[in-house]
Amino acid sequence: MTANMLDLPHLIEWHEGMLLTPQHFQQFAGRSELLTQFMFASGVPFRWGVIDLKIDQAALSGGILRILNIEAVMPDGLLALGGSERGADLEFDLQKAEGTPARIYLTVPRETGLYERTDYSRYEGFVAKDEAASDEVSGAEQTPIPRIRARLRLTSGESGLSGMTALPLIEFAIEGTVCKQTDYIAPVLRMKPGSxxxxxxxxxxxxxxxxxxxxxxxxxxxxxxxxxxxxxxxxxxxxxxxxxxxxxxxxxxxxxxxxxxxxxxxxxxxxxxxxxxxxxxxxxxxxxxxxxxxxxxxxxxxxxxxxLIDNWIGQPFKKRAEGGTRPGDQYFEIQPTLEKAFGAEADFSSPYLALMLKGPADVMTEWGESCLLAGEDAISDLELSRSRGATCERVDSLGDLVPAPGSVLFQVKNEGKWITPRKKLVLKPAKQEARMPDVATLFIRKRSQTNKGR
Structure with a gap:
């Protein structure tokens, strides 16, 4: 019998008076086992995974992965039952694991022969506790029945998976003698609350x-x-x-x-x-x-x-002009005061505000990082001293606030000497800037969200 699950033994033609031999039952059992696995694996997608897994945590702290109990369905449909609690020891020395991180697999040989006994056989014989079975119909004396089970092993690395059906179980980051479990989630057959x-x-x-x-x-x-x-x-x-x-x-x-x-x-x-x-x-x-x-x-x-930017309050600046239409004559402002424009829900004690400028990213980045942003009474002094006022630093996001399409976001340091809630806020370009933002918007956190954003 080959590893191809479709290469099944042909049906037996049973008839009255047939002289039965062990081969008849072996062929019948082999066909039934493979057909069940094939139908299960092919009938429904992704029907493999862990049902239950119990690990010896004491052994794990010593660098040994020891399975106490595992119930799983392998990718080819085989029901895998093992672990020390079932009398089928499964252990792996994590110091021998391959790769970083190292993923540990439960494996079984692909060779599907039920009765072949080689190092590559899928099944192995074992002594079961209930080896002697009773005739539940006639009540006759118990008869010993030999048993076989899947040859399950724990393996790490691609080199150990050749010729095997493998189910990933757990993953470790290994540094020297220290093994730390990663956040890898193994395939499962059903969701469990708390998993x-x-x-x-x-x-x-x-x-x-x-x-x-x-x-x-x-x-x-x-x-x-x-x-x-x-x-x-x-x-x-x-x-x-x-x-x-x-x-x-x-x-x-x-x-x-x-x-x-x-x-x-x-x-x-x-x-x-x-x-x-x-x-x-x-x-x-x-x-x-x-x-x-x-x-x-x-x-x-x-x-x-x-x-749903519900943690921030946004207020667009209004564009103004100082007697001309050139970019250098234009500026933005929020009036009459920040306090009145944003209302009582805005938290002016937040360490950072946000400024969003709409326009080409490279142009707006340079514009925002060189702009003058301050209260109306400080702007004149800033222009004379060539200072910048409140510091604006481009960011990809600020907490849950992200830039709108075609816009650039800046983190604005909230300094009292430049930004005063009871005064008008003015935003002006540096003298050398030749283009203005299409839209400029200031964002302030809501009071209940300030601590979350720090």
């Missing part, structure tokens, strides 16, 4: 629900007629939420089903993002659940931060 994958996904689900609930509470009673934009945002938030929630709360959901639900959520909230269209995600990798989910969850978080 690593559940804990990875739960915060995003919770954030979406909280933002949807908060947005719904702010909508007026007649929002369907008066606030179409708000209703549209709410729909984008909640359309895929129920499916994600029921899958996360179930202890029977397959990770792939949850992944598809989050992809659906990413498509819905994409309308909130600056891109408006979700990226092309990498294909689902059942052997690297964290890598697959991280990409989708990161986009959902980005879309929420771009489309």
């Amino acid at each position: 690593a994958l559940s804990n990875l996904c739960a915060p995003v689900r919770r954030t979406v629900r909280e933002k949807a609930t908060e947005l719904a509470s702010k909508l007026p009673p007649d929002a369907r007629n008066s606030d179409f934009a708000g209703m549209q945002q709410l729909q984008w938030l909640v359309s895929a939420l129920p499916q994600v929630e029921v899958l996360l709360e179930s202890d029977q959901a397959h990770p792939h089903a949850l992944y598809l639900a989050f992809c659906s959520m990413a498509g819905s909230v994409a309308f909130l993002s600056n891109a408006r269209v979700p990226p092309i995600f990498h294909p689902y990798d059942h052997d690297d659940l964290r890598g697959s989910f991280d990409e989708v969850l990161a986009f959902i978080r980005l879309a929420l931060s771009e489309g």
Whole structure:
């Protein structure tokens, strides 16, 4: 019998009076075993993974990976049962692991012969505790029955996987004699509350629900007629939420089903993002659940931060001119005062404010880093002394605030000598600048969010 699972023994033609031999039953059992594995592995996608895994933590602290119990389905459909609690020892010395990080696999030879006994055989004989079996119909005396089980081993590195069916279990970062488990998540057949994958996904689900609930509470009673934009945002938030929630709360959901639900959520909230269209995600990798989910969850978080800037208050500057139309004659201002423009919800004690300039990135970067930003009574002194006022430093993001498409974001140091809440704020270009931003917007954190952003 070869390793090709489709190369099954032909059906036996049973008939009355047949002289039965052990080969008849061996062929029948071999065909049934392989057919079951083939149908299981081929009928449903990604039907392999860990069902239960128990590790000896005391041995692990000494650099030995010892499996107490493992229940898993291998990628070819084989049910793998092992561990010291089952009388099938599985140990691996982590100092012999290959690679950094080193991934440890549960392996079994691909050779599918049930009764071949070589170093490459898929099965091995063993003495079972219940080797003697009773005839449950007639009640006759017990008869010893030889048993076989899968030849399971723990392996590390690509070199040890040749000719093997492998299931990744755990990953370690190894530095000298120190072995530290990474955040790798092994393939599983179903989600369990409190598992690593559940804990990875739960915060995003919770954030979406909280933002949807908060947005719904702010909508007026007649929002369907008066606030179409708000209703549209709410729909984008909640359309895929129920499916994600029921899958996360179930202890029977397959990770792939949850992944598809989050992809659906990413498509819905994409309308909130600056891109408006979700990226092309990498294909689902059942052997690297964290890598697959991280990409989708990161986009959902980005879309929420771009489309729901509810931790900041934004106020656009108004463009003014000093008797001319040249860029050097133009400037921006927020009036009558910052305090009145932003209201009581703005936290002027926040260590940093944010400035967003719309225009070509390279031009706006130079413009923002050289601009004059200060209260109206300090601008004249700044122009005479050629000082800059409040320091503006370009950043990719500031907490959950990210630049809008075609815009550049700056972190503004909040210094009292330049920025005063009870005075008008003026933004002017350096004398050498030949182009003005299309739009300039100042952002100040809400009072309840200041400590979170520090």
